[in-house]
Amino acid sequence: MEGQKVVASIITIGDELLIGQTIDTNSAWMAQQLNAMGIWVHRRVAIGDVKEAIVKALDDESALSPIILITGGLGPTADDITKPTLAEYFGGTLVRDEATFKQVMEFFESRGLPPLQRNMDQALVPDVCTVLHNKRGTAPGMWFEKDGKVFVSMPGVPFEMKGLMEDHVLPRLKEHFQTPVVVHQTLIIAGMGESFVAERLVDFEAQLPANIKLAYLPSLGTIKLRLTAHGQDKLSTAASLSMQFHKLKDILADIVVADQDQPIAEVIGQLLLAKGKTVGTAESCTGGFIAHSMTLVPGSSAWYKGSVVSYANEIKTRMLGVKPETLAAHGAVSEAVVKEMVRGALGHLQTDYVIAVSGIMGPDGGTPEKPVGTVWVGVGNATETVAVKFQLRYDRYLNIQMTAAYAMNELRKII
Amino acid sequence: MEGQKVVASIITIGDELLIGQTIDTNSAWMAQQLNAMGIWVHRRVAIGDVKEAIVKALDDESALSPIILITGGLGPTADDITKPTLAEYFGGTLVRDEATFKQVMEFFESRGLPPLQRNMDQALVPDVCTVLHNKRGTAPGMWFEKDGKVFVSMPGVPFEMKGLMEDHVLPRLKEHFQTPVVVHQTLIIAGMGESFVAERLVDFEAQLPANIKLAYLPSLGTIKLRLTAHGQDKLSTAASLSMQFHKLKDILADIVVADQDQPIAEVIGQLLLAKGKTVGTAESCTGGFIAHSMTLVPGSSAWYKGSVVSYANEIKTRMLGVKPETLAAHGAVSEAVVKEMVRGALGHLQTDYVIAVSGIMGPDGGTPEKPVGTVWVGVGNATETVAVKFQLRYDRYLNIQMTAAYAMNELRKII
Numbered sequence: 001m002e003g004q005k006v007v008a009s010i011i012t013i014g015d016e017l018l019i020g021q022t023i024d025t026n027s028a029w030m031a032q033q034l035n036a037m038g039i040w041v042h043r044r045v046a047i048g049d050v051k052e053a054i055v056k057a058l059d060d061e062s063a064l065s066p067i068i069l070i071t072g073g074l075g076p077t078a079d080d081i082t083k084p085t086l087a088e089y090f091g092g093t094l095v096r097d098e099a100t101f102k103q104v105m106e107f108f109e110s111r112g113l114p115p116l117q118r119n120m121d122q123a124l125v126p127d128v129c130t131v132l133h134n135k136r137g138t139a140p141g142m143w144f145e146k147d148g149k150v151f152v153s154m155p156g157v158p159f160e161m162k163g164l165m166e167d168h169v170l171p172r173l174k175e176h177f178q179t180p181v182v183v184h185q186t187l188i189i190a191g192m193g194e195s196f197v198a199e200r201l202v203d204f205e206a207q208l209p210a211n212i213k214l215a216y217l218p219s220l221g222t223i224k225l226r227l228t229a230h231g232q233d234k235l236s237t238a239a240s241l242s243m244q245f246h247k248l249k250d251i252l253a254d255i256v257v258a259d260q261d262q263p264i265a266e267v268i269g270q271l272l273l274a275k276g277k278t279v280g281t282a283e284s285c286t287g288g289f290i291a292h293s294m295t296l297v298p299g300s301s302a303w304y305k306g307s308v309v310s311y312a313n314e315i316k317t318r319m320l321g322v323k324p325e326t327l328a329a330h331g332a333v334s335e336a337v338v339k340e341m342v343r344g345a346l347g348h349l350q351t352d353y354v355i356a357v358s359g360i361m362g363p364d365g366g367t368p369e370k371p372v373g374t375v376w377v378g379v380g381n382a383t384e385t386v387a388v389k390f391q392l393r394y395d396r397y398l399n400i401q402m403t404a405a406y407a408m409n410e411l412r413k414i415i
Numbered sequence: 416m417e418g419q420k421v422v423a424s425i426i427t428i429g430d431e432l433l434i435g436q437t438i439d440t441n442s443a444w445m446a447q448q449l450n451a452m453g454i455w456v457h458r459r460v461a462i463g464d465v466k467e468a469i470v471k472a473l474d475d476e477s478a479l480s481p482i483i484l485i486t487g488g489l490g491p492t493a494d495d496i497t498k499p500t501l502a503e504y505f506g507g508t509l510v511r512d513e514a515t516f517k518q519v520m521e522f523f524e525s526r527g528l529p530p531l532q533r534n535m536d537q538a539l540v541p542d543v544c545t546v547l548h549n550k551r552g553t554a555p556g557m558w559f560e561k562d563g564k565v566f567v568s569m570p571g572v573p574f575e576m577k578g579l580m581e582d583h584v585l586p587r588l589k590e591h592f593q594t595p596v597v598v599h600q601t602l603i604i605a606g607m608g609e610s611f612v613a614e615r616l617v618d619f620e621a622q623l624p625a626n627i628k629l630a631y632l633p634s635l636g637t638i639k640l641r642l643t644a645h646g647q648d649k650l651s652t653a654a655s656l657s658m659q660f661h662k663l664k665d666i667l668a669d670i671v672v673a674d675q676d677q678p679i680a681e682v683i684g685q686l687l688l689a690k691g692k693t694v695g696t697a698e699s700c701t702g703g704f705i706a707h708s709m710t711l712v713p714g715s716s717a718w719y720k721g722s723v724v725s726y727a728n729e730i731k732t733r734m735l736g737v738k739p740e741t742l743a744a745h746g747a748v749s750e751a752v753v754k755e756m757v758r759g760a761l762g763h764l765q766t767d768y769v770i771a772v773s774g775i776m777g778p779d780g781g782t783p784e785k786p787v788g789t790v791w792v793g794v795g796n797a798t799e800t801v802a803v804k805f806q807l808r809y810d811r812y813l814n815i816q817m818t819a820a821y822a823m824n825e826l827r828k829i830i
Contacts, residue, residue: 018455291706309721
């Protein structure tokens with residue numbers, strides 16, 4: 001970690017994180033945002049709704065970082081520990097913030113519900129902080145400064161925290177701290193294992209200048225390779241990053257999915273849009289997850305028409321035209337059936353392209369010939385039909401996600 | 416936290432967690448497992464692949480907890496910092512573990528690929544640890560003991576970590592530590608805001624004995640209420656928990672979804688199975704996410720037949736029989752259209768029940784009359800069709816998930 005980097009700690013408060021009922025998605029998002037502006041999150045600490053634990057974390061982290069971002073412990077059913085602890089820690093008392101109070105009252109009025117005392121108490125804030133207005137909820141953000149360190153407390157609801165970060169915290173941090181120039185470029189690849197990619201990149205990594213780092217970020221069915229450059233000057237840093245990025249892209253040309261950080265469904269959408277084409281899906285084992293992945297992309301209605309989720313064989317027959325004889329002869333998980341699903345879906349959905357999948361996701365349903373994890377993926381258009389077999393080795397949830405990723409990659413190859 | 420509780424810290428190692436590219440799902444799962452056996456995770460710390468940071472975290476956490484579970488930093492592309500640091504910290508050197516080496520070689524042989532040096536190096540372990548065999552991957556788990564404290568290092572791949580925990584770590588911790596009896600019961604409710612539920616439960620919470628705690632665990636569209644009892648004797652602890660759980664269930668009878676911790680799709684599956692009925696879905700705005708939620712349940716093929724994801728209006732017309740006149744007169748997001756989608760899907764999918772949804776998920780597509788977040792949900796069977804309107808206020812991703820949860824809850828009410 002270079003001396004010039006500004007570092008930050010994230011403290012998350014809440015028993016719900018420690019008993020494992022909530023997965024902390026906030027920290028990852030916060031780290032991404034901070035990282036993009038040159039602030040390196042070097043520690044994240046999660047603690048419970050316990051006064052002593054909060055004080056200890058504030059002491060420990062402020063000894064290590066000039067920026068301490070705190071989430072959680074502020075909701076209307078929280079145990080009323082975080083706010084009084086912060087007030088005491090920074091030497092203040094709780095007072096009503098009128099702007100927040102007005103917003104709480106309006107929030108409940110608009111829903112025709114009387115606010116409870118605990119809702120109104122959301123407007124109490126330590127008188128030693130700058131209140132950060134939360135327009136998405138009733139718990140405001142709070143910005144404290146002490147001994148040259150910045151502490152920001154935000155609610156744990158991801159939607160509200162993100163709004164506060166974007167509206168207030170990131171711009172204020174940018175004003176407050178001298179951060180180095182940081183530039184990223186991400187390459188997405190698919191179809192090769194991580195260690196083999198690493199082997200192919202040995203020479204590339206060795207020649208990288210000291211201010212450029214390569215990170216491997218495996219995600220389901222794809223790998224993100226992120227190059228990060230640090231520097232003092234935006235133009236020259238971006239130029240040297242760009243040069244390395246092109247080298248990287250050339251070395252991996254045969255397995256590149258996208259040269260920016262985007263989901264594979266979005267890559268497919270852009271390819272289809274550029275050609276004025278549409279796609280539909282015929283899903284058995286993925287049960288709608290491919291359709292979901294595609295329709296998560298904003299604006300997907302311009303290129304995605306729909307899906308037949310044919311979980312039952314009778315639906316494969318009735319709504320996709322798969323022949324009962326083919327099902328009887330080969331079984332639902334077979335090359336012949338996914339090919340008929342492709343042809344049938346092209347006709348029924350009337351799209352230019354189709355993805356079809358049929359497989360055994362587990363935990364049950366496997367046989368010696370077709371064990372759990374056996375998947376046939378079919379993709380096609382008016383002139384061709386391609387079928388590929390995969391053998392997955394994960395649990396049901398991951399098998400579904402991996403099948404979707406592999407299937408979308410097969411489609412991408414033929415567009 | 417009571418003195419009798421055994422506490423643990425979780426340390427996660429890896430730059431990928433700090434730059435925000437990986438969401439830490441491991442910690443939540445680990446905490447759940449530990450919690451269920453009476454071990455309270457009181458701190459979680461995430462640090463980068465930096466020797467000094469690792470040593471500091473080991474020092475700090477072992478001063479606070481007798482159990483330190485470490486994940487990450489062990490993969491074939493990891494920066495080779497965690498293992499040597501652990502070896503040095505516990506005063507050992509790296510040696511080859513023959514069982515792991517054999518497994519690495521077999522793993523690559525079965526795939527017809529030559530192992531790389533970095534793959535073979537996965538078999539190196541500090542000679543001062545007990546090796547925990549990882550049958551799902553090539554990085555073994557490592558169990559260290561020092562000054563009466565237990566340290567366990569595991570790979571960060573969730574699938575491998577979970578296997579190691581279940582096969583080795585949890586049983587060994589159970590042997591090693593005297594843990595109190597901990598019993599949980601979870602009630603799932605839907606249809607009422609968290610603060611209003613809290614208000615209804617004020618008296619209930621006040622009368623709870625000191626050894627029983629209530630936790631609110633909002634999840635998408637539902638709230639989990641978890642009662643946890645600590646005690647010395649299993650039978651009496653379970654009995655007193657059960658008494659409180661029944662009180663809780665009575666107070667919230669009108670909004671109970673399930674009296675155990677399970678996804679709403681699983682509740683629907685059980686209700687349908689008990690009646691020998693089936694369900695299908697007709698999804699516009701959720702784009703297959705309801706189908707995905709249902710087919711995530713193992714064995715769902717017994718009660719879930721399939722879906723028409725009718726993202727384009729022409730598919731609503733052609734594959735669900737929605738009348739073009741209805742679409743023209745009311746628009747796709749309307750009571751009339753979801754009702755026709757319900758009737759059409761009952762006929763086309765030939766299921767006993769149907770869920771249909773049509774809405775505007777954002778970020779674009781809203782109008783003054785039908786702003787982003789407007790959703791019509793329809794549910795029905797041979798004799799009835801019910802349509803309900805919701806107004807959501809989240810981003811596209813959450814709007815989709817909330818719509819699915821609300822729609823499944825509407826279906827549950829009529830089964």
